[in-house]
Every structure is written in C-alpha cells, then in structure tokens.
Amino acid sequence: METKNVKKIVRDRYGKVAKSQSSCCGSTKVDADQVSKAIGYSSQELESIPDAANMGLGCGNPTAIASLKEGEVVLDLGAGGGLDCFLAAQKVGVKGKVIGVDMTPDMIDLARDNAEKNSFVNVEFRLGEIENLPVANDSVDTIISNCVINLSPEKQRVFDEAFRVLKPGGRLAISDIVLLKPLPESVRNNETLLAGCVAGAELKDKYLEMISNSGFENIEVVQKTQSSTEELNLNERDGDPVLVVEGEIINIEDLEEIKDDVECIQESTQSITVTAIKPK
Ligand SMILES: C[S@@+](CC[C@H](N)C(=O)[O-])C[C@H]1O[C@@H](n2cnc3c(N)ncnc32)[C@H](O)[C@@H]1O
Numbered sequence: 001m002e003t004k005n006v007k008k009i010v011r012d013r014y015g016k017v018a019k020s021q022s023s024c025c026g027s028t029k030v031d032a033d034q035v036s037k038a039i040g041y042s043s044q045e046l047e048s049i050p051d052a053a054n055m056g057l058g059c060g061n062p063t064a065i066a067s068l069k070e071g072e073v074v075l076d077l078g079a080g081g082g083l084d085c086f087l088a089a090q091k092v093g094v095k096g097k098v099i100g101v102d103m104t105p106d107m108i109d110l111a112r113d114n115a116e117k118n119s120f121v122n123v124e125f126r127l128g129e130i131e132n133l134p135v136a137n138d139s140v141d142t143i144i145s146n147c148v149i150n151l152s153p154e155k156q157r158v159f160d161e162a163f164r165v166l167k168p169g170g171r172l173a174i175s176d177i178v179l180l181k182p183l184p185e186s187v188r189n190n191e192t193l194l195a196g197c198v199a200g201a202e203l204k205d206k207y208l209e210m211i212s213n214s215g216f217e218n219i220e221v222v223q224k225t226q227s228s229t230e231e232l233n234l235n236e237r238d239g240d241p242v243l244v245v246e247g248e249i250i251n252i253e254d255l256e257e258i259k260d261d262v263e264c265i266q267e268s269t270q271s272i273t274v275t276a277i278k279p280k
Contacts, residue, residue, distance in 0.1 A: 001189065003153040006200065007129075010151050011104050013195035014080070018106035021052050021081065032056035036083075039175075039225070039271070040064060049086040050114040058146040059197065059271035060175025063087045065222050066275075067171070071095040072141035075165065077130045077158070077174075078102055078148025082111035082123065088144060089123045098123045099140075101130060131157045135165040142166075145174040147271075150201040151194070159214035163278055172216060172276040175223075178204040181268050186258050192250065193258065198269055208274070216276035223273040 001009075035056030036046055045061075046054060063084050068074060068091035076085045079100025089098045100123065102108050111125040128134040130145075131154045143162050152158050162172060177197045193199040202210070204221075211219050258265075 001153070001194070006151075006153040006194065007103065009191050010195055014104045015106040017055060017057070018081065018104060018110045021055060021110055040223075045087055048090060049083060050081075050118045052110065053081040053083040053086055053114045055081055055083075058083065058175060059177055060146060060223060060225075060273040062144040062146055062173045062175045062273060063091065065273055066142050066144055066173035068092055068142060073139065074098045075133075075135060075140045075143045076100040077133075077143060077145035077162070078151070079111055079125060080107050080146075082114050082125065084144055084146050085111070085123050085125075086114070086118075086120060088142075089120050092122065094122050096122060099135065100125045101128045101133060101135070103127065103129045131161060133161045133165055137164055138167050140165050140167060140170055142171045142173060145176070147176060147197050149174065150177045150197050153200065155202055155207070156210045156213060159210050159216070163214040163216060166278040168278060168280040170278045172211070172278075173273070175271060175273045176207070177201045177269055177271050178207045179268050180204060180270055183268055184258075184261050184264065187261050187265060190255065190258050192255060193265075196250070198265060201269060204270065204272065211274065211276055215278065217279050219274065219276040221272050221274050225271050 032054045033046060036054055036058065039058055040061035057080055068088055070093045072092045073096060074088040074092055076098065079085050079102045082100055085098045085100040092098060100111055105127060108125050108127045115123050126134050130148065130152060143166060149155055149158050179201045182203065183199065187193055188199050190199050208219055
C-alpha cells in the first residue's frame with residue numbers, strides 16, 4: 001500500500017473514532033475501561049483522567065514504565081484523545097510540560113477539548129505527523145507512544161525523528177503491536193486490519209533493529225502480551241472468532257477476504273513495551 005493511502009485510511013478511521021466519542025456507541029463497542037484495564041491501566045489512573053480521553057485504543061501503559069520525573073518535558077507520539085498525556089502531565093507537574101502530536105484533526109480537537117474542560121494547563125496538542133515531528137531538536141526528556149508506530153508506513157523515519165528531538169540521555173518508552181511471523185498478503189492489504197493495528201505491524205526483530213539503527217542504546221522489551229482479545233477473553237463471541245479493532249468488536253467471519261487467516265493473525269501478533277535511551 002502506498003504511504004499516502006495508508007495515512008489517508010488511518011486518518012479517516014481515527015477521525016470517525018474521535019467523532020463517535022461524542023455521539024452514541026454501537027452495540028459492538030467494547031467497554032473502553034475494560035480494554036484499558038486489560039492492557040495495564042489501574043482504576044485509579046483511569047479515574048484521574050478525562051473520561052473522553054479513554055477510548056480503549058492502546059496496547060500497553062507506557063507512562064507506567066517511563067520513570068517520569070517532576071519538571072520533565074514529555075512527548076506522546078500519536079496522542080489520540082490524550083489518555084497518556086494526561087497521566088504524564090500529573091507526573092511531571094506544572095513545572096513540566098507534555099506535548100501530544102497526532103495527524104488526525106478530529107483527535108486533536110477532542111484532546112484539546114479534554115484538556116480545556118479538565119483544566120490541564122501543562123499539556124499541549126500539536127497537529128502533525130510523527131514522521132516529521134513539529135518539535136525542536138534535543139528538547140524532550142521522554143518520548144512515550146501507545147499503539148501508533150505500527151500504523152506508520154515509515155517506521156525508521158519515526159525512530160530517527162524521535163532520536164532527533166530527544167535530549168542526550170533522553171528516554172523512549174513505547175507500547176506497540178509487533179509480529180512474531182510474517183502476515184499473509186491478504187491480511188497486509190486489509191484496510192480494517194491496517195487501521196486496527198494489525199496489518200501494518202513489523203516483525204519484532206526488525207522493529208528493534210530500526211530503533212537501534214536510529215542510534216538508541218539499552219533497548220529493552222520490558223513487557224509482552226498477546227492481543228487484547230486474549231487479555232479480554234474475547235477470542236470468540238457466540239462461537240465466532242473476533243478481533244478488537246479501534247475499540248469495536250469485529251467478527252472475523254465478516255471480513256470475507258481474510259477469514260481463513262484468523263489463526264495466523266492471533267498467533268502472529270504480540271503487544272510489547274520497549275524502552276531505550278539516546279546516548280549522552
Ligand atoms: C490506536 S490510536 C492510539 C491513540 C492513543 N495513543 C491512545 O492510546 O489512546 C492511534 C493514533 O495515532 C494517530 N496516528 C496514526 N498514524 C500517525 C502518524 N503517522 N502521525 C501522527 N499521528 C498518527 C491516529 O490519528 C490515532 O489518533
């Protein structure tokens with residue numbers, strides 16, 4: 001798939017997700033709290049952030065392992081409604097600052113609205129692409145990201161940009177979906193599975209190699225879990241195999257072109273949380 005097409009598909013889908021946050025929910029919607037707890041957020045953390053920021057779109061809890069300190073500058077790649085930004089904002093305090101970047105205008109509107117209504121003064125949301133970060137060189141202490149880099153068709157560039165904007169000694173703490181083995185062509189070309197953080201995922205070894213290629217050191221996989229369907233005991237619903245895509249339960253039998261690849265998808269994907277350091 002061409003880079004331009006991938007971005008358009010992702011932007012369109014997440015634009016709809018952001019808009020549906022303020023409208024009614026379909027019957028297939030999974031409970032966002034249930035998803036977020038399954039991937040590692042505590043009830044206390046979820047109660048401390050605006051409700052509308054939690055859409056169950058993540059695949060880990062990167063702020064939990066980012067060792068954030070008061071006064072630090074934090075950058076969230078693909079901030080969505082701002083869930084991780086609002087958690088980070090509480091950790092860095094008013095002397096610190098959190099910047100959330102997202103390329104979907106409706107997500108940025110939602111995130112800014114969440115910040116304003118809940119008086120978060122140390123969080124700023126910027127419209128932009130993570131492949132061309134609207135952030136100065138050597139200006140950030142910690143980069144976090146949750147279930148976003150798999151959606152980028154230019155992952156090496158994302159890690160190069162992350163390296164550029166981090167201060168020497170700065171840290172990376174990202175949760176993402178990776179592959180344990182290659183996916184068939186039919187799955188890789190499926191738009192629903194692309195936006196659903198499956199089809200664009202990279203092989204785990206290659207993903208870690210890209211982080212290293214950018215110059216990062218001390219690269220560590222600190223957590224790994226299977227897909228959120230397993231964490232939610234949701235591999236099946238009424239006997240049919242399902243996937244959770246953009247917070248919706250999708251019956252795989254309905255995705256005609258890939259229904260024979262169900263087992264392969266479930267066996268191939270893993271969500272990992274990785275930390276790394278930009279050397280001084
Ligand atoms: C799966 S959602 C995760 C949102 C948020 N991190 C969370 O956990 O709630 C992916 C987000 O990344 C954004 N995104 C995807 N590709 C991007 C890119 N290349 N540049 C900037 N944002 C991107 C989407 O607009 C969407 O808001």
